[in-house]
Amino acid sequence: MKDLEALYETMRKNMKRVREEAEVSKRELAKEIGMDRASYSKFESGQRGISLYNFYAFSQFFNVSMDELLKD
Numbered sequence: 001m002k003d004l005e006a007l008y009e010t011m012r013k014n015m016k017r018v019r020e021e022a023e024v025s026k027r028e029l030a031k032e033i034g035m036d037r038a039s040y041s042k043f044e045s046g047q048r049g050i051s052l053y054n055f056y057a058f059s060q061f062f063n064v065s066m067d068e069l070l071k072d
Helices: 002-021 026-033 039-042 054-064 066-070
Strands: none
Touching: 002 039, 002 054, 002 066, 026 039, 026 054, 054 066
16 A cells, blocks of 8 residues: 555646646635535645546646656
8 A cells, every 4th residue: 555655646736736836726726626625625735545537637637647647
């Protein structure tokens, strides 16, 4: 399970970086990818996971590959 936890941490870090560089709020992003703001905030802070659907929607919204978001 440590590998999965490390993967989620890398994904969270990369997704937060992409969101902040684009100057998109958590609220705006959550709406665009089909989540509520509280759920997205919990994901970004490591308190919950994210669905594959929402992960894909994030990659499409920012035009970044899912592979890039998983790279350490």
